[in-house]
Amino acid sequence: MATITSTDTENAGRVRRQGFRLSLAVVSYLQAIPLTLILGFFLLLPILMIAVVSFWDYDFAQMYPDFLTMNYAETLGSWVTWKTYLNTLKYAVLVWAITLFIGFWVAYFLAFHIRTTSMQMVLFLICTVPFLTSNIIRMISWIPVLGRNGLINSALVGSGVISEPVEWLLYSDFAVVLAMVHLYTLFMVTPIFNTLMRIDKSLVEAARDAGASSWQILSNVIIPLAKPGMAIGTIFVVTLVMADFSTVQVMSGGQSASVALMMKNQMSLLQYPAAAANAVVLLVLVLMMVAGILRIVDIRKEL
Amino acid sequence: MYREKRSREFYLLAIFFSVFVLFLYGPLSAILILSFQGPNGGLTFPLNGVSLRWFVNLFETQAVGDFGGSFRRSAMLGIMVMLVTVVVSLLAGLAFRRKFIGATALFYLAVASLVVPSIIVSLGIGVLFSQLGLQPAWYSSAFGAHLTWTLPFGVLIMFAVFNRFSPAYEEAARDLGASSWQTFSNVVLPMIAPSLIGVGLFGFTLSYDEFARTLMTAGSFNTLPLEIYGMTTNVTTPVLYALGTVTTVFSFLVIAGTLGLIVHLNRRRQRS
Secondary structure, eight states, X not given: OHHHHHOSSHHHHHHHHHTHHHHHHHHHHHXXXXXXXXXXXXXXXXXXXXXXXXXXEEOSSOEEOOOOSHHHHHHHTOHHXXXXXXXXXXXXXXXXXXXXXXXXHHHHIIXXXXXXXXXXXXXXXXXXXXXXXXXXXXXXTTHHHHSTTSHHHHHHHHTTSOSSOOSTXXXXXXXXXXXXXXXXXXXXXXXXXXXXXXSOHHHHXXXXXXXXXXXXXXXXXXXXXXXXXXXXXXXHHHHHHHTOOHHHHHHHTXXXXXXXXXXXHHHHTTOHHXXXXXXXXXXXXXXXXXXXXXXXXXXXXXX | OTTTSOOHHHHHHHHHHHHHHHHHHHHHHHHHHHTTBOTTOOSSSSOOSBOSHHHHHHTSTTTSSOHHHXXXXXXXXXXXXXXXXXXXXXXXXXXXXXXXXXXXHHHHHHHHHHHSOHHHHHHHHHHHHHHHTOOOOTTTHHHHHHHHHHHHHHHHHHHHHHHTOOTHHHHHHHHTTOOHHHHIIIIIHHHHHHXXXXXXXXXXXXXXXXXXXXXXXXXXXXXXXXXXHHHHHHOOSTHHXXXXXXXXXXXXXXXHHHHHHHHHHHHHHHHO
């Protein structure tokens, strides 16, 4: 920004070029300020606020500044909390494994079996477009498919495979995992596709010339090189599932719980300090998982 | 030899890919079809006649809370978020091209913004505003909450773009006597314009569809996703699908328009 104002004339340009080193550093800071301010006020400050409030007292209507560990004791001391965390982790593991499988093969197909770049881009966009539409709409779009009188059940009953409609298709863990896979797979496809596209094709040729079978090429060359992409996709999918409450609520029909859903219920009962204590525990867990994954991969190198 | 013939692996994966695409679009098309359900039809197949009943229903205020108002708010908010995301991400991307103290910390703050559960951001901003005595509203607290979701995407995209950006063009422009501003506006900006439009598309669509972060921050007026989320629990007619169809078609139009613009820009650049 500073350079913009100081380069109106040739003369000013020459002056600026003399003080080049100094002004560049200042320019960097000026350019970084808006991002720092926005994230500082809308991310760091709110998280600090949550940490503070998690020690406060509350009743049915209000919060009272205090320093109590009661909220944590209640959260961590309850069997329901532990069960909810385990349930959320179960969703995370299942969705992670399925999206990794689908994501890798879709990305592999696009990167190694489609020959022209334009076709690759067209097919990639076909995968991307649904992810830019509303999550809730994509969630409820499963209802006419999975429901008791839905497409799958009527097809199965109609063809005589089963006599009674299957009940567990909708409003079950199955539905929750299916909808999450539907919502989040692209977050796995994109980073893996990105790393696969950067693999030098001559590596594959060299392996083949040296007598490697397709399977050996895949397991010894391609998969090891795709690991950073898988790690980034894992970060996305795991954090999204750990934070999810709407999919769990809508697709389980209120029969299952997740940590975020538990928080949301506490918030609707105005138990903000309790929700805040939960938030701190969840945040620590998620950040530890991400830190663990970041030990494997340097994001800055992969972009 | 290998290049000539498609292997069996290709056909297997092609089938896998087709099933995946069907999986992505199948349920969505079920909703599109069912939104034309006849006046007496229910939430599932079969179609009980064909009508526009539910689209008409959408604009009667009793059926859905406030469709027009929430749509306007969401669209406005999307545009605000888009503009700020593009400008701030571009500036941050430029800043990251050089080393400066705190660059790594800022980068990881952006990554943290991506991984912190959205409901925590929502709760935090809600509590912060109430403690500061500020009234939460879609144009202030929800606006900030959306930025914590769109900015990291924008920053990471700009980071990737500038990683691949050769400084040779700028050096050439400078050698020819261009000022910094001229170099930026005549050389750098046209080259990264398609990526900036992509960042804008992300900013708009992510904000337009966002609702976990809006939950505690929207104040007294709902955005469209909040309205739809409320409907999933208490609306039992296909008007829900009609609403889904309308917002999905709107999203598709936005995406198609943006992609068209990007293709157009690329063509024009290639010609010149």
